[in-house]
Amino acid sequence: MTSKTVVSATINGERVEFLCEPHQSLLECLRDILGLTGTKEGCNDGNCGACSVLLDGRLVNSCLVLGVEVEGRTVTTVEGLADWRGLHPIQQAFIEEDALQCGFCTPGILIATKALLDREPDPSEERIRTWLAGNLCRCTGYEVIVRAVRSAAARLAQPGEEVAR
């Protein structure tokens, strides 16, 4: 067994330090070490998107990132979306449009949606479908998800909402 490494990073706005082995993925570290089980494992090889997180604001599959790689970096998971103001507008939109059934892919899709809307406030349906192609959903058939992303974009366009969301 290799020796463990201390990793310090900013996760959902908080500075945290954790101890992990070099071969442990960021996904394992989030779920098993930090107890952030909102991020899901669906395939562990980058083909389902359930483990999507933001790494320095960039969408990545946390199963394809090593825990040790996030030293000094910032990570955002589904647990980091809601804040003192309550649910994030993207979360509100997904509930209102009923854009989920089993909900297992939902955390990854919410994070992927944030990554998209942070860069492109008003994406077309084609763009949304292309962007979310890496996030498999088996229940909904995607249509309500696309609708929810558009509705989230509209909410975020409201004055005040775009701030720090």
Next chain:
Amino acid sequence: MKPFEYQAPTSITEAIALLADKGKKARPLAGGTDLLVQLRHGLFAPDLLIDIKKISEFSRITFDPAAGLTVGAAVTCAQLCEHPDARRLYPGLIDAASIIGGSAIQGRATLGGNLCNAAPSADSVPAMIVLNATCAIAGPEGSRTVPADAFCTAPGKTVLGRDELLVSIHFPPPTPNSGACYRRFTPRLEMDIAVAGAGVWVALSDDYGITDARIALSAVAPTPLFVEPAGAVLIGQAPTEAAFAEAAELARQAASPIEDVRGTEAQRRHLVGVLVKRALRGAVSRAKGGESHD
């Protein structure tokens, strides 16, 4: 997966030294989108992973109208696809770089990794080949360059020595009236792996005759395949469907596809013809000043 150590050097010499340490089996880590999966499947069992992302030469994109575009081996597809000069002047490269995995993979996968993984189906390699890219390699005895079409030697094998690193990939500045395009076929529209792919670069005279052309293929040979004669036959011809068909036929003949779960031999050979023609149409329209990256 066998446990391993992790190092993130900040200089090339440091990285080479770690790589050269005969005591340890080491592998460089860039985006990790192929490597980590291969480690989990036990394809390799290194003692050490060398993260090259903290080395500046590996992580930057530079463009100079006179010198061209240099893409560090650890630059992600997302970074490259967002680079304004790359989008404007190298749309053929963006065609390929923008379809390597979905949006989350794009945030990690690198051009260098796509090249060093040396998969026959690597989308970006035919684009590099037709754009006359050269690969800058660093090793204990200093550095050397290798043309992209000579980099991959077999499935998963490259010209890199065990203590050498791919530092960056260089693309010459685009010449006037030239254009490139990459087209692939996948059963799904995204998140899929090429059944076959074709990269094309053409240069046109002022009266739109083809003065030069290069064609390369993916997923139809043990390595990404440069088909020199398919490009050569176009030189001096007008960019007509008849000329495209001639080039496509030569490309079909050059292909030596395998049959596997992703495609049949006949399907792949057939697709080579279809995709070369489609890529030619795209490249010619770009050479005529058509759209940059679609």
Next chain:
Amino acid sequence: MSAKRHATQPFHVVGTRPPRYDGADKVTGRALYGPDISLPGLLHGKVLRSPHAHARILSIDTSRAEALPGVYGVVTAQDLPETEDQTARDHVLASDKALYVGHSIAAVAASTLHIAEQAAQIIEVEYEVLPAVVDVMEAIKDSAPLLHETMKTRSLAGESQTPSNIASHLQHVKGDPAKGFAEAADDGVIVEREFRTAMAHQGYIEPHAATAEWSTDGHLTVYTTTQGTFSIRGHLAELLNLRLSQVRVVPTEVGGAFGGKNDGYIDVATALLARKTGQPVKIVMTRAEVFLATGPAPGAFIRVKMGATHDGRITAAQAELYYEAGAYPGAFVGAAANVIFGPYDIPHGQIDGYDVVVNKPKTATYRAPCAPPVCFAAEQVIDELAEKIGLDPLEFRIRNCAKEGTRQVNGSAHTDIGCYEVLKAARGHPHYSAPLEGPHRGRGVAQTYWGNWGAQSSCTVSVNADGTVSLITGSVDLSGTRTSLAMQAAEVLGLTLEQVKPSVGDTDSVGYADTSAGSRTTVATGIAVARAAQDVIAQMSARAALLWDVPADTVAFHQGAFTAGQDADKRFSFAELAARLSETGGPVTGVGNVDVREWGASFGTHIVDVEVDPETGQVTILRYTAVQDVGKAIHPGHVEGQMVGGVVQGIGLALYEGYVYDQEGQLLNPTLLDYKLPTALDAPPVETVIVEVPYPKHPFGARGVGETPIVPPPAAIANAIYRAVGVRMDQIPMTPARILKKMGVI
């Protein structure tokens, strides 16, 4: 309550679209799924699986694994008590033979998953590799290697003389098929074709996961992601030789199931490891394990022959169905036989169905089990008949559609069905008359139905002092049934949905419920909910009578209020009376227990427009419309969700998905890269049309809706492809390579 009356009278909750109860927890990451369970001192388990499709297990040496630091225990079939059901025992841990690649051989518990993985790799198993058979039509040959040396073919004709891979043969005959075909032969057309479909996976994104813990007095608790806590409890009790009361199964949120989480795959091994190590153990499957070692839907070989007269009457229909059960018998061939000609009035018919074992994982239910293959086959033959006769495909189906009392080939009679209504709605839909221009484009239709399972459910409704109620059932919520059940309770009790708090209990805390499957939960458990709510009203009416000092039967309950005669001051709102319970005899708890034995049916008609790229064989879906009789939509949003989700899964079966095995029985595509689920970019928008022909045996007229929509897409798309490029596809998935081959391009 007559559904007809209800369906027309206004409801105050049923038919609305409230937000789902589980929404907030699911969008914040708080919802706990199988893999999210953790307990103090938790060990991680890993299963060693057979690398061979068919092999005798000569010896298993676990000593090296047990010696590895961090390993707490290893189990094999040796650790299981003898049980009557040897099949179930061998399925969870193989004893003498491994019957498919991925068959469980042993399991390890260790302090970390990585150690458990290393330990599993150093368990030494000696195999005698045997010839494997993976193709259903190879397996039925006398020369085929036998999976179960003593298994004979069972049927109502008696048992076969010699052992065979055909586990059972069923046959339905109605009328005189020969006569029917003769009629078509002299004045009509006969079409006979053969079809093949691939084994396919439910594709839920959450892998199977189970966590087991034993109390010192021998009680077992298992937290697991399952559709049926009570069936898993029975499975554990039988294989571990425990009393049912010794086993508590706690359902987690379920990250997709679609029929694939009715059976237990790792629960028993997890419990064995936990008992052996004396610590809680969790096993989570990898994606490869999910593909290799759970219960995909069977592939099939199907031969269909149908005849019709020139005036458009189907005179006879005949089918042979060969389903690959996988390693052990049990494909739902009976369901396939019910569905194949179910939507039609067939005067003369014969169906022969065969359940065939092959060296692949034991198949299980997948959303309308075994129905998509037969629909793919029969609906293409029907389409071809219509074309040869020169009738519009929907018109032909309408002329022959099943009606009230139509006797199916299996002898049973349709009652209270909406077959004609959905066909009529489809024919009248703008999509069907919309022009479809452009080359290589075509429109296809398909018709099907699925019978809702009924079975057993129970529900308890407890009244709180503030007038809210708690509703608890043992029916696992897969896609929103907490909400649809609470809506039914609120409707009966005259409450708002906010006043009803639904939850799903574990097997110690609620009455028995059959597994959440067969589109039964909203309907069958819904009936239990309505009964429990009626029980609450009866008990509270008695309390009102007590307080008013009037006979109980003079108390009426209407629109949320209890009254007695015209006396204005004899009136309690539900909340007012709830506040008086403690002074009138204490708690009121309503109970509903049902065993629903009559099955409603939900018919569906799908219309699809496709474009085929003649150079690549790629199919693009231009427009998709799904019409379905849902009886009464309790929550129309959830109904549409089931319809769209089902259609997209059906599109996956049609175009992308299928297991690919080599001759040795190795699965070539056990990843989500090569087993291709449709992505957001591949899935088209789907228009849904809800038809409501009330089902009289449900208090609000509801029918189960989840399964029907997955059935027609392969057939509808195949019919559309034919009209687009003139080739009849006889295999699913209809991959680009297969389409190009049919077109003669490659």
Next chain:
Amino acid sequence: MAVVWIPALMRDLTGGQEQVSAPGKTVGEVIVALDEAFPGIKGRLCVGEQIDPALAVFVDGKIVRLGLLASVGNDSEIRFLPAIAGG
């Protein structure tokens, strides 16, 4: 008397008859009566003294759980179909 639909693979015992009538107040009595008229029927439908678990018994369109003990009306219709649940 109850009307019994004879499964196709058992019509060899009933001389090809698709429906036959038999007396009885329970499914069990009806089967015994059938077995007297058409020897062998009980053996095909039952395993020991139980209905074959692979079969579902329908009386007047309703699945009966009591098996042989399930009561049968004067003009009931009895059918034997493969047992099926759902996905």
